[in-house]
Amino acid sequence: MKKTIDLSRAEKLLSVMYEMNKAGGSLKFEDIVVNAFKKFPEDFHLRGYQEFPDSGDLVHKPLYDFRKKGFLEANNKVFAFTERGLSFAKQIFEITEGRTVKSAPRFSRYAEKEINRIRSTEGFSLFVRGENEKINDTDFYSYLGVTPRTSKNDFLGRLSTVTAAVDELKENKESSDSDKKILDYHRFLLDEKFKNIVEYFKK
Numbered sequence: 304m305k306k307t308i309d310l311s312r313a314e315k316l317l318s319v320m321y322e323m324n325k326a327g328g329s330l331k332f333e334d335i336v337v338n339a340f341k342k343f344p345e346d347f348h349l350r351g352y353q354e355f356p357d358s359g360d361l362v363h364k365p366l367y368d369f370r371k372k373g374f375l376e377a378n379n380k381v382f383a384f385t386e387r388g389l390s391f392a393k394q395i396f397e398i399t400e401g402r403t404v405k406s407a408p409r410f411s412r413y414a415e416k417e418i419n420r421i422r423s424t425e426g427f428s429l430f431v432r433g434e435n436e437k438i439n440d441t442d443f444y445s446y447l448g449v450t451p452r453t454s455k456n457d458f459l460g461r462l463s464t465v466t467a468a469v470d471e472l473k474e475n476k477e478s479s480d481s482d483k484k485i486l487d488y489h490r491f492l493l494d495e496k497f498k499n500i501v502e503y504f505k506k
Contacts, residue, residue, distance in 0.1 A: 313365040321392035332380035417468035
């Protein structure tokens with residue numbers, strides 16, 4: 304029986320690219336999308352359409368993250384490994400040989416929408432910069448998507464929705480540094496700075 308191994312979606316992508324790159328040279332974005340989908344269909348399918356590959360952020364974002372890390376060179380959606388990237392990808396590929404790679408769960412649509420909304424808020428930007436003292440109650444209400452005049456039931460409904468989205472993020476083994484910051488921001492707002500507001504609405 305093959306041993307099962309957990310890899311992040313980004314690591315799976317590197318493994319696929321290394322296998323494609325055995326002959327050397329460059330790799331077209333479209334070829335990477337198709338090969339990633341063929342190798343790991345559960346991880347790289349278009350949301351809601353399991354028979355089609357996703358050519359959006361599931362592939363696009365990791366590729367440009369690899370570029371920032373110095374793993375890849377890119378020009379007009381054509382990618383090539385640097386020596387550092389090739390060495391790292393080889394390690395990932397060799398780990399997967401002879402093993403079953405576990406598929407990673409996708410976020411639900413609503414959770415993905417909430418997480419992206421949170422990431423774009425001014426309060427989260429302040430938190431990331433370490434300017435916690437500048438975060439005010441307006442930022443807190445913005446985080447939940449409510450206002451001070453929101454009814455108790457609507458407030459609690461939004462609190463439940465945002466918390467459930469953050470819980471999905473917490474369970475994701477592929478959490479990035481930005482994702483972890485959202486988890487910290489959630490705790491900071493609800494369990495520390497604005498705990499009194501949460502308790503008021505829960506009464």
